[in-house]
Amino acid sequence: MKKIPPLTIERLCAVYGALRCHQQNGVGVVYSNELGKLLGVTDYTIRKDLSYIHTDCTSGRGYDVEGLRDNIRQALKLRPKKKVCVVGLGRLGAALLDYGRFLDADIVAGFDQSLNRIELLETSVDLFSVYRLKEVVRERNIEVGVVAVPDHAAQEVTDLLVDAGVRGILNFAPTNVIVPDGVFRKNMDFANALREIVARIGFGG
Amino acid sequence: MKKIPPLTIERLCAVYGALRCHQQNGVGVVYSNELGKLLGVTDYTIRKDLSYIHTDCTSGRGYDVEGLRDNIRQALKLRPKKKVCVVGLGRLGAALLDYGRFLDADIVAGFDQSLNRIELLETSVDLFSVYRLKEVVRERNIEVGVVAVPDHAAQEVTDLLVDAGVRGILNFAPTNVIVPDGVFRKNMDFANALREIVARIGFGG
Numbered sequence: 399m400k401k402i403p404p405l406t407i408e409r410l411c412a413v414y415g416a417l418r419c420h421q422q423n424g425v426g427v428v429y430s431n432e433l434g435k436l437l438g439v440t441d442y443t444i445r446k447d448l449s450y451i452h453t454d455c456t457s458g459r460g461y462d463v464e465g466l467r468d469n470i471r472q473a474l475k476l477r478p479k480k481k482v483c484v485v486g487l488g489r490l491g492a493a494l495l496d497y498g499r500f501l502d503a504d505i506v507a508g509f510d511q512s513l514n515r516i517e518l519l520e521t522s523v524d525l526f527s528v529y530r531l532k533e534v535v536r537e538r539n540i541e542v543g544v545v546a547v548p549d550h551a552a553q554e555v556t557d558l559l560v561d562a563g564v565r566g567i568l569n570f571a572p573t574n575v576i577v578p579d580g581v582f583r584k585n586m587d588f589a590n591a592l593r594e595i596v597a598r599i600g601f602g603g
Numbered sequence: 604m605k606k607i608p609p610l611t612i613e614r615l616c617a618v619y620g621a622l623r624c625h626q627q628n629g630v631g632v633v634y635s636n637e638l639g640k641l642l643g644v645t646d647y648t649i650r651k652d653l654s655y656i657h658t659d660c661t662s663g664r665g666y667d668v669e670g671l672r673d674n675i676r677q678a679l680k681l682r683p684k685k686k687v688c689v690v691g692l693g694r695l696g697a698a699l700l701d702y703g704r705f706l707d708a709d710i711v712a713g714f715d716q717s718l719n720r721i722e723l724l725e726t727s728v729d730l731f732s733v734y735r736l737k738e739v740v741r742e743r744n745i746e747v748g749v750v751a752v753p754d755h756a757a758q759e760v761t762d763l764l765v766d767a768g769v770r771g772i773l774n775f776a777p778t779n780v781i782v783p784d785g786v787f788r789k790n791m792d793f794a795n796a797l798r799e800i801v802a803r804i805g806f807g808g
Contacts, residue, residue, distance in 0.1 A: 402806065411798040412790070416779050419754070436779040438788070475805035476798065489698035496694065500754075500777040500794040503801055542800055549624070549705075566800035568793075572705040574621050574641040582803040583643070584796050585617070588773075589705040591789050593616040593681065595747055595771035596708055598787040600680035601607065 406447045407474065412437050413444070414470045414502075420463045427460040476502045481540045483507040483564075485528065485555050486547035487515055490570055494544060495521045506538050528555075535562035542566040549573040556583075611652045612679065617642050618649070619675045619707075625668045632665040681707045686745045688712040688769075690733065690760050691752035692720055695775055699749060700726045711743050733760075740767035747771040754778040761788075 402410070416436050420428055430448070431441040451473035453466060471477060482503045484491050487510040498505050509528040510516055516525040526534050534540070543559035545552050545567060552571035559567060560581055567583040569575050572590075577583045607615070621641050625633055635653070636646040656678035658671060676682060687708045689696050692715040703710050714733040715721050721730040731739050739745070748764035750757050750772060757776035764772060765786055772788040774780050777795075782788045 404803070407802050407806070408795075408799050411795045411802060412779070412792070414798065415777065415792060415795050419778050435781065474798070474802035476801060480801045480804065482797065489694050489701065493694035493698055494793060497777070497793050502794070502798050541804060542797065544797075565804045568796055568800055572620065572702065573624050574617070576641065582800055584800055586791060586793070586796055587617070587620060588699060588702050588791070589707070590613075590616045590620050591773055591791055592687065592747065592749075593619065593679070593707050594613050595773055595787055595789055596681060596685045597612050597616060597679035598609070599685065599746060599770045601612070 402450045402473070406450055409437055409439065409443070409447050410451070410470050410474060413447070414467060414474070414476075417463050417467045417470075421467070426463055428463050428466070429460045471502075479504050480542055481506045481538055482542040482544060483509060483531075483535060483538075483540045483559075484523075484544045484546055485509045485531065485559065486545065486551075487512075487519055487525065488546065488548075491544075491546035492519055492521070494546060494570075495519075495523050498523070503542060506540060507534050509534075528558075531558055532562040535559065535564060540564060542568065545569045545571055545575065547571060607655045607678070611655055614642055614644065614648070614652050615656070615675050615679060618652070619672060619679070619681075622668050622672045622675075626672065631668055633668050633671070634665045676707075684709050685747055686711045686743055687747040687749060688714060688736075688740065688743075688745045688764075689728075689749045689751055690714045690736065690764065691750065691756075691776075692717075692724055692730065693751065693753075696749075696751035697724055697726070699751060699775075700724075700728050703728070708747060711745060712739050714739075733763075736763055737767040740764065740769060745769060747773065750774045750776055750780065752776060 430444040433444045434441040451469050453469050480503050482505050484494050487508050505523050508523050508525045509531050511528050543564040545555050547555050549571045552573050552575050556575040569585045635649040638649045639646040656674050658674050685708050687710050689699050692713050710728050713728050713730045714736050716733050748769040750760050752760050754776045757778050757780050761772055761780040774790045777792055
């Protein structure tokens, strides 16, 4: 297997998500130019991305939606599902707990400082005091931590998660967090994303 | 002014956000290698990105934090602040209303189908029934729409926003939405981001 570049991994993840919608809508075959349009890239980029994984169909005949999903799932090693926890259960963290059914990962724990919030929150996910984070992350083999705390606490929580052994951090706090080598981090920063859109509008797209 | 490539715009937005934290922490000077580390890119990339905008300081002497922020703000035309609305006020949409103070844009309206939800939600943002979307977007000169509805409604809401005249869409629904030429769209897909982290972990970072 060739090493897959990060941006290709990012796009393959988006393709995989888009194909879920195709499946739900009963679409059986998809073409690279359709996928390109959805992702905002050229069909050449899509074909190049798909060349990194084993696919049964050529783009001239289109890709079988289910087959392509299976191929991506395998190439990106999305199974067995990894275990995820959410730290910080304000509106945002609580919203993320609801996303379980869309995920290729299992949210197996949520943490918050406030025991009151933990008691009041309606969810099927097991919730704990953040003071039990290290213990629960280790016991449940949690590999990814979602950081949904206020910005001033984001680095502290990230350090706690890394110390407990997670290998991936998805940070929703409006600040950058630093992780050691070997830990993969992605920022989902609403402020940055909005800023980017505003800038792109200013430049005319 | 040279045309700024999309990925450079994305990184400049992230640098701008990072500098806010520096300012809050009272840091006066920042170096390209520090910024590179925060963003997960090389210091060369940072210097190259900053070469697109007018900066007073050379990287050897470091960048003045406040000056650099001003330069980026100007280059990306972040002022005057553009107006934004949030459509869909479930847990996620409601959470986004709280982010106002981090934003280089003003959230001036929120929309939901449920009048009950609109009445119960505690926020300083003006809330409306989604049936008034077109009218309010036009009256208030809203240029960016944040889509925080369930996935099955995301395209419909996007079409509604585009029809009302917004020029940018920030989509939080776990599905791709299609926009016409001239409208800029960015997906903030929790499922894709998590998938990407899982894949990166599988590949060893």
